[in-house]
Amino acid sequence: MEPVIAPPGSSPVDELIASLETPAQRADTQTLVELFSDLSGQPAVLWSGRIIGFGEYHYRYESGHQGDSPALGFSPRKGKFALYGLLAEDGAESLLPALGKHRRGVSCLYVNRLADVDIATLGELARRGYAHTMKELHRP
Template structure:
């Protein structure tokens, strides 16, 4: 069975965030870091080389494949800030309609900059997602 490529490691989150070249994106990353620490009450941890994650859960698929992954997190990608909302977005329609300018993938929320979205709505979305994952996985 294959191993996950993205695993938690001991790299420095502060060094990683301080190395974000774009000053607006760097500031947004520190803002997201503070918000996610507040919501999860967990310290950030690097996952792979470019994802900052908070808390973790263990999963087992029907196929038998198992692993661990962060409950919430974010990554400063070239085009967007990617915010990981692990349960996806279907259960949060009212939050998504009032969030502001964004795009979504399966569990990824893409925003150009935090100024484009309502931070109270983002905090509620992260909180709902984190609580869902904690209730489901412990």
């Protein structure tokens, strides 16, 4: 995955937010951008056209495949958000019952809208996941 480099005076993240279909989805996306940026201390960067990421790490599999990925991120999809990096820390499972309405994927969480989840729990999952990724997986 490669981040999209913004030309001067524009922001691909802002353009993505403006392109979302509903005001509610735009508002939830802006809230996630602010929350994840505050927790990570990193600016929002657009990856692969639809993933808003914060920080990055380099991965390398035993097969030799390698690449760069956001340490924390999300993708606003039609009718839901895919949240990445929140399950990286071993203790994440213990927080999921307090999160609220969500669905778990292989490596991500899905939520329909932020009103369905506890924002404090979401923030704690994001904080722990980001810290774990940067400490355990980030290799400059």
